[in-house]
Amino acid sequence: MRIVRRQPVVPWYAATRALLLLLALNVLPYFNRGAVTGDVKLYHQWITESFDHGRFPLDDQKWQYPPGAAAPLLLPHWLPGSYYVLFFLMCLAADVAVFAMLLRAARRGDPEQPSPAGPWLWTLGIAAIGPMAYGRYDLVVTASAVAALTVTLRSKRSTAVARGVLIGVGAFLKLWPAAFLFGAPKRRNGRLLFGVAAATAAIPTLALELFFPGVLSFLTNQKSRGIQIESVFATPFLAGKWFGWSGHIENTQYGAYEYIGPGVSLAGKAALVSTAVGVVVLLLIRRRVAVRGGFPFPAMMADVGFAGVLVFVVTSRVLSPQYLVWLLGVAAVCLARRETLMRTPAWLVLGAVSVTQLIFPLFYHSLRGGQIYSGLILMGRNAALVVAAVLALRALWRATGPASGPVLSGVLLGEDRRDGVRLVQDEGAPLDREVGRGGVEHGPERVVDGVVGPGRVGADSLVERD
Incomplete structure (x- = not known):
């Protein structure tokens, strides 16, 4: 493929993934083998003790997933060979699929x-x-999410169905x-x-509930969880340990180290309130979009989805390393388009991810022991994620507000500059070049101009509207 030959990132990708696979398979030694295989061992235990006997592991408090999670956990078990090796290879395949979709999305955004x-x-x-990414099934979920944000078929209707x-x-x-539904297009195709999406998720879930009563317990079985030590809302207790806070850390039945002591219950309630506030802000952004008649530029669904996932991650009572895989996948989709509003938040997320292995597993023991240096690293990581979430919401709020020129039925007139993107007149056309494959000579004037200079051709040129 031409895009592969012209992208210097490809050999770097191949080299890093070969290294990760060798570390995951223990061909090359990793400094904490348990951090790679711990969850895979738990998955295999669920299979041998529950799934092989025709039931879900509902009696294990560590099972906190929708019933669909059983599919990627069971797939390596159904194939001949080592469960561990096949699980790592499944995650590698999902990783490669995400990378290929990102290359395709980048080429579709600007072929030249x-x-x-x-x-x-x-x-x-x-x-x-690190190799921990191959020791969780989150890469499989992320591949599905990236596909939802990048798939483009020949019509708007079929694209809406595929994405749903x-x-x-x-x-x-x-x-x-x-969370991507916050960024769904308006009117008929958005409703479709x-x-x-709702039917695809709900129908098999309800069907499984009929045959395996209790599989919906994942919706409520985390209500008693405390504050995991890596989460944003653990920060007061992390710092409090340095100044005599009387609480302690305990490995709970949920399989996570949590703070136990004064103020933890209040922090848990504050986390839930913060999640609700974030959801309200996202809903208000959708309301502003409705008033304006549509999103102001193509690929807005990825930007809104990224902001939504950021909100849920930073306001969660749990923040495990695999949560960062979600953020990376959606952030990468945003950056595959030059006109994204999420450039700064996306790179902040990468900065936060860069210290992941320092927090877990390298300094995790010292973090649990209340050491200052590891605590400061964690605080810096979480601060970067919080800033990224605030900037993402702020960018969406500004982009969906009243335009500097008049807005008539969702058609942006005049000129407006936001975050380095100049929006110019649009005559109204399908989203994302989803109808046909015509170039700019077959369509209206481009919406996004001045992003890569006057020589740009083939860029997404249409206002996202239904």
Whole structure:
């Protein structure tokens, strides 16, 4: 493929993934083998003790997943060979699929000068997480999520259906891709996408509930969880240990180290309130979009989805390393388009990810012991994620507000500059070049101009509207 030959990121990607696979397979030694295989061992235990006997592991408090999670856990078990080796290879395949989709998205955004930022962020980010990324099934979920954001068929209707199916599959596996629905297009195709996504996730879930009563318990079985030591809301207790806070850290039944002591319950309630506030802000952004008649430029679904996932991650009571895989996948999709509003938040996420292995597993013992240096690293990581979330919401709020020129029925007139992107007149056309494959000579004047200079051709040129 031409895009592969012209992208210098490809050999770097291949080299880093070969290294990660060798580390995961223990061909090369990793300094904490348990950090790579711990979750895979738990998955295999669920299979041998529960799934092989025709039931879900509902009596284990560590099972906190939608019922669709059983599929990627069982797939390596159904194939001949070592479960561990096949699980790592499955994750590698998902990783490669994400990278290929990012290259394709970059080329579709600008055939002559594809943006290398998305593939590079994915390459560097997963490498920074290390072989732990292959020891969780989150890469499979992320592949479904990236596919939902990048798939483009020949019509708007078929694209909406495809995206809805993929979002529903992602939510069936691990819920968080449902955040993309905040960025669904307006009117008929938006309703179609939302309905297909809901049906794809709900129908198999309800069917499984009929045969395996209790599989919906994942919706409520985390209500008693405390504050995991890596989460943003653990910061007061992390610092409090340095100044005599009387609480302690305990490895709970949920399989995570959590703070136990004064103020923890209040922090848990504050986390839930913060999540609700973030959801309200995202809903208000959608309301502003409705008033204006549509999103102001193409690929806005990825930007809104990234902001939504950021909100859920930073306001969660748990923040495990695999959560960062989600953020990297969606951030990379955003950066595959030069006109994204998420450039700064996306690179902040990469900066936060860069210290992941320092926090877990390298300094995790000292973190639990209350050491200052490891605590400061964690605080810096979490601060970067919080700033990224605030900047992402701020960028969406500004982009969906009143335009500097008049807005008539969602058609932006005049000129408006936001975050280095100049929006110019649009005559109204399909989203994302989803109808046919015509170039700029077959369509209206481009919406996004001045991003890569006057020589740019083939860029997404249409206002995202239904």
